[in-house]
Amino acid sequence: MHQIFFNSKDLSMTTISLSEQEIIRRNSLQKLRELGIDPYPAAEYPVNAYSEDIKAGFSDGQDHFGEVCLAGRLMSQRIMGKASFAELQDAKGRIQLYINRDEICPGEDKTLYNEVFKKLLDIGDTIGVKGTVFKTHMGEISIQVKELTLLSKSLHPLPIVKEKDGVTYDAFTDPEQRYRQRYVDLIVNPQVKDVFVKRTKIVNTMREMFNERGYFEVETPILQPIPGGAAARPFITHHNALDIPLYLRIANELYLKRLIVGGFDGVYEFAKDFRNEGMDRTHNPEFTVMEIYVAYKDYQWMMKFTEEICERVALALHGTTKVQLGDQIIDYKTPYPRVTMYEAIKTHTGYDIAGKSEQELREICDKLGIETDPTMGKGKLIDEIFGEKCEHHYIQPTFIIDYPVEMSPLTKKHRDNPELTERFELMVNGKELANAYSELNDPIDQRERFEEQLRLSEKGDDEAMFIDQDFLRALEYGMPPTSGMGMGIDRLTMFMTNSPSIQDVLFFPQMKPEQKPVELSEDGKMVLEILKSKSPVELNELKEKSGLSNKKWDKTIKDLTKNNVARVVKSEEGLFVESVG
RNA sequence: CUCUCCGUAGCUCAGCUGGUAGAGCAGUUGACUCUUAAUCAACGGGCCGAGAGUUCGAAUCUCUCCGGGGAGACCA
Numbered sequence: 001m002h003q004i005f006f007n008s009k010d011l012s013m014t015t016i017s018l019s020e021q022e023i024i025r026r027n028s029l030q031k032l033r034e035l036g037i038d039p040y041p042a043a044e045y046p047v048n049a050y051s052e053d054i055k056a057g058f059s060d061g062q063d064h065f066g067e068v069c070l071a072g073r074l075m076s077q078r079i080m081g082k083a084s085f086a087e088l089q090d091a092k093g094r095i096q097l098y099i100n101r102d103e104i105c106p107g108e109d110k111t112l113y114n115e116v117f118k119k120l121l122d123i124g125d126t127i128g129v130k131g132t133v134f135k136t137h138m139g140e141i142s143i144q145v146k147e148l149t150l151l152s153k154s155l156h157p158l159p160i161v162k163e164k165d166g167v168t169y170d171a172f173t174d175p176e177q178r179y180r181q182r183y184v185d186l187i188v189n190p191q192v193k194d195v196f197v198k199r200t201k202i203v204n205t206m207r208e209m210f211n212e213r214g215y216f217e218v219e220t221p222i223l224q225p226i227p228g229g230a231a232a233r234p235f236i237t238h239h240n241a242l243d244i245p246l247y248l249r250i251a252n253e254l255y256l257k258r259l260i261v262g263g264f265d266g267v268y269e270f271a272k273d274f275r276n277e278g279m280d281r282t283h284n285p286e287f288t289v290m291e292i293y294v295a296y297k298d299y300q301w302m303m304k305f306t307e308e309i310c311e312r313v314a315l316a317l318h319g320t321t322k323v324q325l326g327d328q329i330i331d332y333k334t335p336y337p338r339v340t341m342y343e344a345i346k347t348h349t350g351y352d353i354a355g356k357s358e359q360e361l362r363e364i365c366d367k368l369g370i371e372t373d374p375t376m377g378k379g380k381l382i383d384e385i386f387g388e389k390c391e392h393h394y395i396q397p398t399f400i401i402d403y404p405v406e407m408s409p410l411t412k413k414h415r416d417n418p419e420l421t422e423r424f425e426l427m428v429n430g431k432e433l434a435n436a437y438s439e440l441n442d443p444i445d446q447r448e449r450f451e452e453q454l455r456l457s458e459k460g461d462d463e464a465m466f467i468d469q470d471f472l473r474a475l476e477y478g479m480p481p482t483s484g485m486g487m488g489i490d491r492l493t494m495f496m497t498n499s500p501s502i503q504d505v506l507f508f509p510q511m512k513p514e515q516k517p518v519e520l521s522e523d524g525k526m527v528l529e530i531l532k533s534k535s536p537v538e539l540n541e542l543k544e545k546s547g548l549s550n551k552k553w554d555k556t557i558k559d560l561t562k563n564n565v566a567r568v569v570k571s572e573e574g575l576f577v578e579s580v581g
Numbered sequence: 582c583u584c585u586c587c588g589u590a591g592c593u594c595a596g597c598u599g600g601u602a603g604a605g606c607a608g609u610u611g612a613c614u615c616u617u618a619a620u621c622a623a624c625g626g627g628c629c630g631a632g633a634g635u636u637c638g639a640a641u642c643u644c645u646c647c648g649g650g651g652a653g654a655c656c657a
């Protein structure tokens with residue numbers, strides 16, 4: 001859909017599809033050039049102030065700002081003859097400008113005010129102003145503009161959003177446009193920016209915390225020959241020079257553990273992972289996970305660390321551990337309850353599944369109305385019961401611990417019960433936020449677990465893990481006892497910013513490609529063919545030759561003239577159609 | 582993948598049981614030197630998502646397709 005703009009036919013189509021307002025702006029651009037004003041100047045603009053700082057720092061009667069110079073986008077104009085008000089939006093907020101004709105045009109030539117400001121500037125243009133700070137009669141802190149510079153002309157009109165007394169009018173809300181044109185969303189919807197500021201603050205807070213403890217931020221391969229560390233369908237690509245398939249990573253776990261083998265005590269990565277699965281309110285094909293591995297720790301230690309992270313992030317963002325989420329208040333104050341999976345199931349179903357056989361579990365599922373199929377083993381059945389009957393109950397942060405061994409091929413067996421593993425998931429608002437283990441470092445056990453996965457895969461489980469021989473070799477060299485944890489950054493951001501959809505916390509959520517501009521219809525092409533042999537041609541003659549019905553003829557000829565490939569000319573001899581170009 | 586709602590001017594939306602499109606903002610022209618959703622006057626602006634069908638006639642009814650939202654299924 002990009003190359004379409006490079007062939008001449010479509011180029012002409014994009015030109016004629018300009019709206020009236022876009023044409024006017026292009027004309028203004030031309031007029032500015034004729035006045036000797038470069039609409040896209042190159043020189044540095046010496047900004048020395050921001051809107052919000054000025055508004056926060058201004059006090060009546062004294063001007064301690066002196067001359068300020070700020071730049072931003074022109075968001076509104078209120079023109080009143082020889083003086084005007086306007087609003088400038090910079091990186092921090094908005095401030096009102098007062099523009100007086102004789103202040104910005106001290107000499108005889110009033111062109112800058114009368115022509116440039118009043119006529120040739122538009123909402124959306126980036127401008128720079130120099131002036132002084134003052135307060136209007138109505139009490140609004142404003143800039144008295146002495147010098148006005150166009151820094152960048154805007155050719156595409158912005159949606160106009162107005163606001164009074166906290167009520168927003170004509171808000172730009174269409175989700176499709178907001179996500180496809182996030183830049184517009186960010187310009188006109190200030191609360192959107194806030195979500196992304198918070199997102200970055202979450203990452204910075206975590207990074208700060210890890211660095212304080214001496215953990216080491218690393219980067220590991222995104223293109224992997226074996227997609228490991230999780231159960232998911234990968235994206236596949238091809239490396240030409242090596243002529244091998246490569247996969248976009250679904251997790252980075254196995255690489256981070258290799259680094260623990262290599263002697264780092266603590267490593268972490270904020271990683272983009274990719275999964276070739278469905279998209280919905282909580283899933284995007286690429287998403288961000290923070291994974292951290294710390295040597296000589298176990299999952300008990302990691303629980304404490306994880307709850308500390310959450311508490312600290314909540315405090316950094318909101319100054320309190322209580323965070324609004326939908327109609328709930330989530331309290332991230334530590335410590336969080338630890339509930340074993342067996343306890344959770346007993347609480348919410350009444351069944352004690354400890355020591356139950358596969359057959360017995362299947363019967364319990366039947367009684368609970370949970371569908372099962374014969375390929376499901378013990379672990380899968382237990383996981384199903386938990387997912388259906390328990391998960392959604394855990395609104396406040398809760399650690400669900402001790403998962404069945406079948407579900408956790410990379411996790412160390414529980415020190416007290418070989419059917420279980422030392423694994424926890426942190427549940428918030430009924431959803432998984434983090435997942436952690438005492439990492440399996442027994443290479444023989446690990447190999448057996450991989451082989452079990454291989455058997456599952458042969459049984460038809462398409463998300464069973466591949467065997468990564470090099471990872472096993474690394475474990476054979478010896479990995480210290482380690483605990484690792486992964487936390488979904490998108491999900492955490494959703495929780496911390498009260499965003500109901502993952503699209504609200506991603507700048508550019510995945511969307512289907514936009515539709516191509518419409519091409520000429522078959523009828524249009526056919527009529528054009530006739531025109532090629534004879535042009536101009538009498539209208540009725542052409543209509544007859546085309547053999548089209550009245551309705552189709554009407555539509556087709558309108559199509560051709562709209563697209564500027566044909567033209568109807570009226571002369572004394574009658575109506576003629578001629579081709580253009 | 583299923584169900585459901587939506588797609589009309591640059592933006593937000595109205596347009597009912599079919600009769601050929603309306604408002605506010607934005608734009609253009611004019612007036613106005615402290616306005617703030619500025620105001621006042623005039624004007625211009627529409628492949629009514631695309632295609633097909635029913636009809637004398639479709640923004641409106643039917644079907645198909647495209648795009649989006651929501652709910653679910655699948656999936657961590």
